[in-house]
Amino acid sequence: MPGRSSPEWELFADWAGTLADLAGTAGLLGWDRETLMPPAGAEGRARQLGTLAALHHRELVRPDAGAAIDALREADGELDDDARVMLRLAARDRDRALRVPEDLVREITEAGSRCVSVWIEARKADDFAAYAGPLRRVLELKRRQAEAIGIGDEPYDALLDEFEPGARVADLEPVFADLRVRLTPIVAAASQREPVELPPRDWAEDGQMALAHDIAAMVGFEESGGVIARSAHPFTGSPHAGDVRFTTRLDRESPLSNIGAVMHELGHALYEQGLPAEVARTPLHDAPSLGAHESQSRFWENQIGHTRAFWEALEPALRRRFPEAMTGLDPALLHRAGRVVRPSLIRVEADEVTYNLHIVVRFEIELALMRGDLAVDDLPGAFADGMERLLGIRPPSDALGAMQDIHWADGMFGYFPTYTLGNLYAAQLAAAAEQELGGIERAVEEGRLLDVLAFMRERVHRHGARLETRELMRRATGRELGSDALIAHLASAYGAGCP
Amino acid sequence: MPGRSSPEWELFADWAGTLADLAGTAGLLGWDRETLMPPAGAEGRARQLGTLAALHHRELVRPDAGAAIDALREADGELDDDARVMLRLAARDRDRALRVPEDLVREITEAGSRCVSVWIEARKADDFAAYAGPLRRVLELKRRQAEAIGIGDEPYDALLDEFEPGARVADLEPVFADLRVRLTPIVAAASQREPVELPPRDWAEDGQMALAHDIAAMVGFEESGGVIARSAHPFTGSPHAGDVRFTTRLDRESPLSNIGAVMHELGHALYEQGLPAEVARTPLHDAPSLGAHESQSRFWENQIGHTRAFWEALEPALRRRFPEAMTGLDPALLHRAGRVVRPSLIRVEADEVTYNLHIVVRFEIELALMRGDLAVDDLPGAFADGMERLLGIRPPSDALGAMQDIHWADGMFGYFPTYTLGNLYAAQLAAAAEQELGGIERAVEEGRLLDVLAFMRERVHRHGARLETRELMRRATGRELGSDALIAHLASAYGAGCP
Numbered sequence: 001m002p003g004r005s006s007p008e009w010e011l012f013a014d015w016a017g018t019l020a021d022l023a024g025t026a027g028l029l030g031w032d033r034e035t036l037m038p039p040a041g042a043e044g045r046a047r048q049l050g051t052l053a054a055l056h057h058r059e060l061v062r063p064d065a066g067a068a069i070d071a072l073r074e075a076d077g078e079l080d081d082d083a084r085v086m087l088r089l090a091a092r093d094r095d096r097a098l099r100v101p102e103d104l105v106r107e108i109t110e111a112g113s114r115c116v117s118v119w120i121e122a123r124k125a126d127d128f129a130a131y132a133g134p135l136r137r138v139l140e141l142k143r144r145q146a147e148a149i150g151i152g153d154e155p156y157d158a159l160l161d162e163f164e165p166g167a168r169v170a171d172l173e174p175v176f177a178d179l180r181v182r183l184t185p186i187v188a189a190a191s192q193r194e195p196v197e198l199p200p201r202d203w204a205e206d207g208q209m210a211l212a213h214d215i216a217a218m219v220g221f222e223e224s225g226g227v228i229a230r231s232a233h234p235f236t237g238s239p240h241a242g243d244v245r246f247t248t249r250l251d252r253e254s255p256l257s258n259i260g261a262v263m264h265e266l267g268h269a270l271y272e273q274g275l276p277a278e279v280a281r282t283p284l285h286d287a288p289s290l291g292a293h294e295s296q297s298r299f300w301e302n303q304i305g306h307t308r309a310f311w312e313a314l315e316p317a318l319r320r321r322f323p324e325a326m327t328g329l330d331p332a333l334l335h336r337a338g339r340v341v342r343p344s345l346i347r348v349e350a351d352e353v354t355y356n357l358h359i360v361v362r363f364e365i366e367l368a369l370m371r372g373d374l375a376v377d378d379l380p381g382a383f384a385d386g387m388e389r390l391l392g393i394r395p396p397s398d399a400l401g402a403m404q405d406i407h408w409a410d411g412m413f414g415y416f417p418t419y420t421l422g423n424l425y426a427a428q429l430a431a432a433a434e435q436e437l438g439g440i441e442r443a444v445e446e447g448r449l450l451d452v453l454a455f456m457r458e459r460v461h462r463h464g465a466r467l468e469t470r471e472l473m474r475r476a477t478g479r480e481l482g483s484d485a486l487i488a489h490l491a492s493a494y495g496a497g498c499p
Numbered sequence: 500m501p502g503r504s505s506p507e508w509e510l511f512a513d514w515a516g517t518l519a520d521l522a523g524t525a526g527l528l529g530w531d532r533e534t535l536m537p538p539a540g541a542e543g544r545a546r547q548l549g550t551l552a553a554l555h556h557r558e559l560v561r562p563d564a565g566a567a568i569d570a571l572r573e574a575d576g577e578l579d580d581d582a583r584v585m586l587r588l589a590a591r592d593r594d595r596a597l598r599v600p601e602d603l604v605r606e607i608t609e610a611g612s613r614c615v616s617v618w619i620e621a622r623k624a625d626d627f628a629a630y631a632g633p634l635r636r637v638l639e640l641k642r643r644q645a646e647a648i649g650i651g652d653e654p655y656d657a658l659l660d661e662f663e664p665g666a667r668v669a670d671l672e673p674v675f676a677d678l679r680v681r682l683t684p685i686v687a688a689a690s691q692r693e694p695v696e697l698p699p700r701d702w703a704e705d706g707q708m709a710l711a712h713d714i715a716a717m718v719g720f721e722e723s724g725g726v727i728a729r730s731a732h733p734f735t736g737s738p739h740a741g742d743v744r745f746t747t748r749l750d751r752e753s754p755l756s757n758i759g760a761v762m763h764e765l766g767h768a769l770y771e772q773g774l775p776a777e778v779a780r781t782p783l784h785d786a787p788s789l790g791a792h793e794s795q796s797r798f799w800e801n802q803i804g805h806t807r808a809f810w811e812a813l814e815p816a817l818r819r820r821f822p823e824a825m826t827g828l829d830p831a832l833l834h835r836a837g838r839v840v841r842p843s844l845i846r847v848e849a850d851e852v853t854y855n856l857h858i859v860v861r862f863e864i865e866l867a868l869m870r871g872d873l874a875v876d877d878l879p880g881a882f883a884d885g886m887e888r889l890l891g892i893r894p895p896s897d898a899l900g901a902m903q904d905i906h907w908a909d910g911m912f913g914y915f916p917t918y919t920l921g922n923l924y925a926a927q928l929a930a931a932a933e934q935e936l937g938g939i940e941r942a943v944e945e946g947r948l949l950d951v952l953a954f955m956r957e958r959v960h961r962h963g964a965r966l967e968t969r970e971l972m973r974r975a976t977g978r979e980l981g982s983d984a985l986i987a988h989l990a991s992a993y994g995a996g997c998p
Contacts, residue, residue: 021550024543025524029738032527037742040724044523044739047780051520055554225539239528240543243536281546 003078008068015065016090017281021240022056028239034231035247050109057105060097069094082284085466089283092165100148108141112411119409126399128380131409136376138411139369146370156370159414164289164421166468169367171481172417175424179483180360180390183490187353187391190341190494198337201325203255211255212248212262214317219266219300220453222273234261236268236297241280244272255318255325256338263305267297270453274461289469290415294422295429296460302352302423303430304452306493309444311335341494343391345400352423353490354391359420361386362405366413425469427486428477432459502577507567514564515589516780520739521555527738533730534746545612552608559596568593581783584965588782591664599647607640611910618908625898627879630908635875637910638868645869655869658913662789663920665967668866671916678919678982679859679889682989686852689840689993697836700824702754710754711747711761713816718765718799719952721772732847732905733760735767735796740779743771754817754824755837756848762804766796769952773960788968789914793921794928795955801851801922802929803951805992808943810834840993842890844899852989853890855922860885861904861915869912924968926985927976931958 002008026049033045059065072079073087115134122131146155157168212228231247238244246265251257271293279285287293304310311331318334319326341351347358365382368374374382383402388394395401407415430440433455437443443451459476470481479485501507525548532544558564571578572586596604614633621630645654656667711727720743730746737743745764750756770792778784786792803809810830817833818825840850846857864881867873873881882901887893894900906914929939932954936942942950958975969980978984 017546018550018554021547022554024547025528025551028528028531029524032531032738036726038722038724038726040721041739041742044741044779047516048520048524048739051517052524055517055521222539223537225537227535227537239531240540240547242543243540280543 002068002071002075004080004083006072008071009083011064011068012072012087012090013282015059015062015068016086016283018059019056020281020283020285022052022059024239026052026056027237031235031237031239031245031247034233034235035229053109057097057102060094065090066094066098082279082466086279086282086284089465093283096149096162099150100145104141104145104148108138108145108411111137111141112409115409115411116406119403119406123399123403126397126403128398128403131403132376132379135379135408138409139376139413142411142413143370154371156367156414159370160417161414163412163415163418164291164469166470167289167291167417167421172363172421175481175483176360176363176417176420179356179420179424179486182483182487183353183357186487186490186495187341187343187357189496190353191343193341195340195342196333196336198254198256198329198333200253201322203252203258203322203325205250205252207321208250208255208258209248211317211321212258214321215259215262215314216266216269218313218317218449219263219270219304220450221266221269225273226269234265236265236272238272241275241277241285244269255322256334259314260301260305260338264297264301267300268293270300270456271296271461274453274457276462276464279464284464284466286465288465288467288472289421290418291421291425292460292469292472294418295425295473296422296456298352298422298426299429299456303426303433303440303489304444304449306335306339306352307441307444308332308335309441311338313444313447313449339493343393345387345393345395346404353494356420356423356486357390359416361390362407362416363420365402366408366416370413421469421481424481424483424486425473425477427489428473428479428481429456429459430489431479431485432477501567501570501574503579503582505571507570508582510563510567511571511586511589512781514558514561514567515585515782517558518555519780519782519784521551521558523738525551525555526736530734530736530738530744533732533734534728541612541616545609545616548612549605549609553601553605556596556599556601556604559593560601564589565593581778581965585778585782588964592782595648595650595661598649599644603640603643603647607637607644607910610636610640611908614908614910615905618902618905622898622902625896625902627897627902630902631875634878634907637908638875638912641910641912642869653870655866655913658869659916660913662911662914662917663968664788665969666788666790666916666920671862671920674923674980674982675859675862675916675919678855678923678985681982681986682852682855685986685989685994686840686842686856688995689850689852690842692840694839694841695832695835696839697753697755697828697832699752700821702751702757702821702824704749704751706820707749707754707757708747710816710820711757713820714758714761714813715765715768717812717816717948718762718769718803719949720765720768724772725768733764735764735771737771740774740776740784743768754821755833758813759800759804759837763796763800766799767792769799769955770795770960773952773956775961775963778963783963783965785964787964787966787971788920789917790920790924791959791968791971793917794924794972795921795959797851797918797921797925798928798955802925802932802939802988803943803948805834805838805851806940806943807831807834808940810837812943812946812948838992842892844886844892844894845903847904851922852993855919855985856889858915858919860889862919865907865912865915920980923980923982923985924972924976926988927972927978927980928955928958929988930978930984931976 029045029049037045069087069091076084115138118131118134122128142159143155146158149158151158151161152168154169160167216223216228225242225244227245229247230250234247234249236246246269248258248261248265271287275285308331311334315331341353343354344350350358361383364386365374365379380398380402384394387401433452434440436455437451460472463472474480528544528548536544568586568590575583614637617633618630621627641658642654645657648657650657650660651667653668659666659668715722715727724741724743726744728746729749733746733748735745745768747757747760747764770786774784807830810833814830840852842853843849849857864873864885879897879901883893932951933939935954936950959971962971973979
């Protein structure tokens with residue numbers, strides 16, 4: 001019977017390692033494109049990434065790998081738990097790839113690529129009509145893809161499942177509806193508070209990059225296995241174990257954008273550094289879902305980075321890097337300036353309270369689009385109505401409304417909810433950490449940031465993809481997915497009667 | 500009959516493009532390893548490069564590609580000249596690869612990457628013993644590879660042929676012996692001249708990087724399609740058309756090392772930028788050999804960078820970047836300081852006269868290692884003896900002796916001779932340019948550096964790999980390979996009776 005010492009296992013391990021290496025390589029090419037590649041390289045890089053995607057697909061559907069997986073799974077008794085999960089995850093990815101005909105894959109890639117190009121220009125010109133046709137095509141192809149995959153009760157489920165394995169519309173809808181209702185009074189209370197603004201100062205870019213390294217060291221990011229760089233849009237990646245990278249965004253007029261981006265990306269980066277090294281180059285060396293990954297970025301950004309104690313801990317580094325700009329500023333002021341709540345138009349610039357309403361608007365719309373309850377031509381109106389209903393402001397243009405994100409143009413339906421799932425899980429994790437550490441604020445005050453990391457390593461990171469997200473979070477937080485923890489956190493930080 | 504519009508050609512073009520993309524991807528991973536990757540990434544990167552090498556190999560030997568190539572070559576009459584050469588080069592690479600088993604390819608790549616990591620640390624610690632084991636492993640695998648390929652009269656020929664297609668030990672030995680004899684009096688005469696040294700100054704690293712960009716602009720390097728960075732060992736690479744990269748080496752105590760490295764790497768980089776764009780992602784979008792590539796780096800470094808006119812042209816940039824350090828210095832002094840000939844320990848810092856003797860030492864040693872006439876444990880002694888015999892100085896440590904270069908660690912046996920082939924061809928090209936441009940010194944004096952580039956574009960770059968190196972150089976220089984042009988150049992610049 002084939003176990004870990006069989007030729008079938010050797011073939012499987014080699015195949016899984018090759019897939020991991022190809023995915024990591026594509027990640028590095030993307031990193032380089034955003035941080036270093038010269039403009040003339042765009043066309044060559046796009047082709048190179050296309051080639052890697054094709055090779056990844058070809059490898060994924062190799063018949064001998066499928067046969068080895070089947071043989072190994074039949075001999076279930078010979079396998080340890082890790083091996084069993086690896087095979088299950090590998091079979092899932094493989095089946096998913098096999099169900100979608102190659103022609104459809106190519107059509108989706110081409111239509112998405114074309115739609116993104118149109119979107120870039122249409123957004124500039126605020127011309128939704130030009131974008132509607134290509135978007136309709138993408139939507140139709142994604143619906144066909146969802147039907148081919150056939151997971152869940154409706155097409156949207158199959159797409160959601162790609163980013164958040166196991167999640168279903170039927171589970172998310174009540175949680176999101178609940179969240180929407182309970183957020184309204186918090187937004188109202190927080191919006192009435194006077195906004196705190198920093199006085200105009202010069203926050204030099206060198207100092208801000210040095211500060212990024214200071215923060216990374218504070219929270220336990222290992223630079224002997226890491227890189228920090230700069231890009232237009234912050235992101236985190238890891239080409240392979242031992243090399244975890246993130247970028248930040250710099251604004252010379254304020255340190256807040258950089259610090260927020262660094263804390264957010266550090267959450268992702270610490271997760272990657274904490275994945276179980278013993279299963280590198282296997283499907284277990286990963287987060288179980290995007291929501292799980294986002295729980296880490298949101299935890300460090302909002303649950304740690306928004307404590308007053310964090311700003312006090314950061315003060316010496318801020319004064320060292322910016323002796324002039326920091327004159328007359330104190331941690332209390334920076335803390336308040338970083339927590340202004342205001343309904344605003346752009347999702348990626350939204351505060352942590354209103355952010356989730358931006359997601360609810362998008363979730364409801366993409367669900368309606370996928371169900372056929374909303375036509376693409378009616379999308380701009382529905383988007384503006386949603387913003388007005390949930391956030392009380394109406395986008396003055398489609399560029400600032402239905403066309404602001406790249407996701408739909410690129411066919412990423414089902415991606416948006418994972419951001420709010422991250423916020424929900426982050427708050428649940430914070431509630432658990434609160435208990436375990438005798439208070440998060442106090443732990444940070446006492447300089448125990450590495451204890452916070454140790455908590456997260458133990459409860460989340462070390463498991464890799466061994467558990468599905470809901471089970472991982474159930475065990476880590478002692479609760480089912482729900483909005484209680486997030487609402488409690490936001491109400492206590494921003495609700496009526498807060499300082 | 501299958502021509503360019505046939506399905507066979509489509510398959511062939513797709514296959515060649517995939518190979519080019521994989522090779523470029525591996526190049527980018529290597530670039531990143533030398534410039535940015537954190538130390539903990541070494542093991543993961545080695546595996547990733549191993550996987551890419553294995554995929555490259557698997558693609559290269561695909562039977563359907565072989566069948567397509569055969570069908571296309573049989574229908575020779577349907578093909579244009581470019582198509583014919585592409586097929587010939589592709590068939591050559593494919594035949595070579597078919598002879599080496601995939602496992603061996605992966606073992607070589609992984610062993611090389613691992614040996615490089617060990618070498619980095621062992622060289623720092625001057626610990627040859629730590630390095631000997633991994634090196635022995637690399638040597639053993641390369642010998643197996645050479646035997647599997649079976650080109651030429653002895654294993655070394657098969658390795659040499661990879662870097663310098665068509666070259667054989669039997670052809671190189673007389674040219675190198677001749678060179679060695681004719682260099683001796685020039686070294687003796689040049690060494691007797693009083694060395695010119697720059698006074699101690701601080702050459703800040705920021706200024707030196709800015710100067711690298713100044714020089715790049717001067718000679719016509721297009722930064723919209725280029726990157727310049729810093730690494731321990733300067734090198735040039737191109738992940739794909741439109742993205743050409745080189746690194747330089749900085750020494751705070753002198754600008755000469757940086758300027759020399761920049762001119763050298765620019766030679767490679769200009770060649771890459773000048774390759775025929777219409778054949779991107781085909782075997783023609785390349786130099787025909789490393790010797791041809793090196794002819795360009797040596798031309799710009801030694802034939803242009805060592806003219807007095809070059810230093811005069813560079814003077815304004817030097818004064819702009821280093822107003823203090825340049826006080827009291829003039830182009831004549833810098834020119835002379837950059838041309839001191841002295842037997843010295845480090846190949847990459849050697850002057851252009853003694854440089855070729857460093858190569859002869861290495862050529863003789865790697866030939867002996869490959870023939871089994873020298874054991875790895877005896878390498879340090881043999882290296883020191885060779886240096887003493889040819890250059891009259893004995894390395895005081897292995898770090899400054901047998902461990903100074905990355906090549907052997909990375910399995911690149913047969914590579915060193917291509918440097919001297921580059922010097923020989925560069926001198927032949929300079930003799931041709933001298934005629935065509937009415938004197939190189941005069942062209943530089945008159946600010947016609949872009950005319951020099953145009954000469955090289957016309958004679959060398961635009962051909963890509965359409966001609967074999969010997970034929971390319973025969974047409975470009977009007978001569979057969981030999982040492983006359985190089986000896987004439989060195990004798991006139993450094994020989995007895997020179998200023």
